Amino acid sequence: MNAYFDMPSDLQHSYLGLIGLHLREALLPVLFGLVVALPVAQLCVRFKWLYSPVLWVTTVLYAIPSLAFFVVLIDYTGATETTVMIPLTVYSLVLLVPAIVDGVRSVSPDTMAAATAMGFGPVQRYLKVQLPIAVPAIFAGLRLAAVSSISLVSVGTLIGNQGALGNLLADGQFYHRTPLIVTSVVTTALLAILVDGLLVLIQTLLTPWAPRGGKSAGKGAGKSGRPSLLRRRTTSAAREPEPAAARAALEDAVR
Amino acid sequence: MNVLNFINDFFSDSANWHGTTGIPHRLLEHVEYSLLALLISAVIGLPIGLFAGHAGRGGYALAAFSTAARALPSFGLLVLMTVWLGEIGTTPAMIPLVALAVAPILVTSYEAIRSVDPAPVDAARGMGMSSAAVLFQVEIPAALPLILSGLRSAAIQVVSTATIAAYIGLGGLGRYIIDGLAQHTYGKVVGGATLVAGLAIVTIGVFYLVERLAVSPGVRRGR
Numbered sequence: 001m002n003a004y005f006d007m008p009s010d011l012q013h014s015y016l017g018l019i020g021l022h023l024r025e026a027l028l029p030v031l032f033g034l035v036v037a038l039p040v041a042q043l044c045v046r047f048k049w050l051y052s053p054v055l056w057v058t059t060v061l062y063a064i065p066s067l068a069f070f071v072v073l074i075d076y077t078g079a080t081e082t083t084v085m086i087p088l089t090v091y092s093l094v095l096l097v098p099a100i101v102d103g104v105r106s107v108s109p110d111t112m113a114a115a116t117a118m119g120f121g122p123v124q125r126y127l128k129v130q131l132p133i134a135v136p137a138i139f140a141g142l143r144l145a146a147v148s149s150i151s152l153v154s155v156g157t158l159i160g161n162q163g164a165l166g167n168l169l170a171d172g173q174f175y176h177r178t179p180l181i182v183t184s185v186v187t188t189a190l191l192a193i194l195v196d197g198l199l200v201l202i203q204t205l206l207t208p209w210a211p212r213g214g215k216s217a218g219k220g221a222g223k224s225g226r227p228s229l230l231r232r233r234t235t236s237a238a239r240e241p242e243p244a245a246a247r248a249a250l251e252d253a254v255r
Numbered sequence: 256m257n258v259l260n261f262i263n264d265f266f267s268d269s270a271n272w273h274g275t276t277g278i279p280h281r282l283l284e285h286v287e288y289s290l291l292a293l294l295i296s297a298v299i300g301l302p303i304g305l306f307a308g309h310a311g312r313g314g315y316a317l318a319a320f321s322t323a324a325r326a327l328p329s330f331g332l333l334v335l336m337t338v339w340l341g342e343i344g345t346t347p348a349m350i351p352l353v354a355l356a357v358a359p360i361l362v363t364s365y366e367a368i369r370s371v372d373p374a375p376v377d378a379a380r381g382m383g384m385s386s387a388a389v390l391f392q393v394e395i396p397a398a399l400p401l402i403l404s405g406l407r408s409a410a411i412q413v414v415s416t417a418t419i420a421a422y423i424g425l426g427g428l429g430r431y432i433i434d435g436l437a438q439h440t441y442g443k444v445v446g447g448a449t450l451v452a453g454l455a456i457v458t459i460g461v462f463y464l465v466e467r468l469a470v471s472p473g474v475r476r477g478r
């Protein structure tokens with residue numbers, strides 16, 4: 001086992017330390033991305049003409065390879081964690097904005113009218129009606145962002161050991177210790193699956209009204225009981241198939 | 256401004272336009288890797304996704320599989336494959352690229368078939384069409400826009416990620432980024448990144464054209 005878990009001393013971290021570092025470098029950007037994406041998405045919902053250019057910009061940003069992004073940033077922020085976290089924030093933003101916009105837009109006008117009739121102001125309506133209904137869509141985006149972020153942190157090893165678990169890849173090659181590489185890949189993948197599962201759990205807790213996958217399938221509640229891979233309910237009322245967040249972004253971008 | 260100057264220097268240097276290290280050659284290599292990876296992923300992902308969607312089975316299995324595929328770190332997998340397989344041709348680079356692209360293709364094609372309006376599907380069955388005919392003549396044409404969007408999403412990710420192939424000594428536009436990093440010539444890095452982003456935009460354009468040509472006008476109007 002030691003071949004797998006003996007960390008080379010140049011990393012200055014234990015195995016668990018690297019995991020903590022990896023999670024911080026991967027998930028803080030997703031959090032920042034969410035904080036920035038919420039107002040941006042709201043602007044896009046409010047001013048419809050804004051959405052298309054925003055999608056174009058985000059699509060182009062998303063196409064920039066992470067390594068190139070890192071290297072360019074070295075000039076400004078040095079070979080630090082920040083350099084890794086800025087591009088990851090941008091990628092998260094790119095995935096989250098269309099997810100939130102889709103989610104908020106999917107709130108039916110009837111629901112909005114009901115909220116208004118109950119005396120909700122715009123802010124209350126946003127916080128108490130639109131956001132909760134958009135939770136499944138937002139979480140679809142969050143899950144994509146978190147998983148890709150966890151995977152991309154590893155690339156940071158190329159800009160001077162800023163890749164947390166990814167640093168094991170470089171060290172594994174340098175010291176000819178293949179087990180370290182296996183440890184890095186397996187741990188990163190497990191972290192991604194774990195965080196993904198955690199997000200699903202949080203989503204379930206946040207949307208107690210949503211039908212539970214297992215139960216609803218048993219009841220066979222018509223079409224809405226179908227398992228949806230995109231974590232959206234495909235009700236017969238929704239004429240338009242609702243594509244996943246990332247896909248919607250790219251799809252809308254070309255229109 | 257800094258970055259723009261780098262881009263300008265990179266593209267105006269005529270040495271960057273000739274020979275095997277020139278932009279046209281690297282671009283071609285990059286397109287080659289991306290197309291190959293996309294092709295392999297489509298050959299794996301499309302049939303499984305389409306048939307599972309048609310049968311309405313295996314949704315949870317596909318979701319679990321695609322979550323696992325997405326969780327695999329592309330760069331880590333590349334290094335691991337290089338160590339295990341050796342630097343033999345493009346195989347070590349293809350494995351992470353296919354792992355990356357297969358998930359969106361699988362999930363989207365499954366979901367695309369599932370979200371086809373059931374009325375025409377029932378009508379087709381009622382007319383006595385066989386199961387295969389329903390899939391190929393009704394469901395796939397109706398689901399084509401979504402299926403294509405899954406392929407496009409996969410293609411963009413592959414184009415962007417194919418840069419890592421340069422890390423294991425292969426060509427492609429990643430060469431500029433990896434070499435630029437090693438030589439501390441940021442102009443190269445920025446130029447390479449610009450080319451990759453440009454290629455991704457061209458990819459979006461190509462898919463737009465394919466959609467215009469392949470999707471039946473009736474389906475397009477309905478959306």
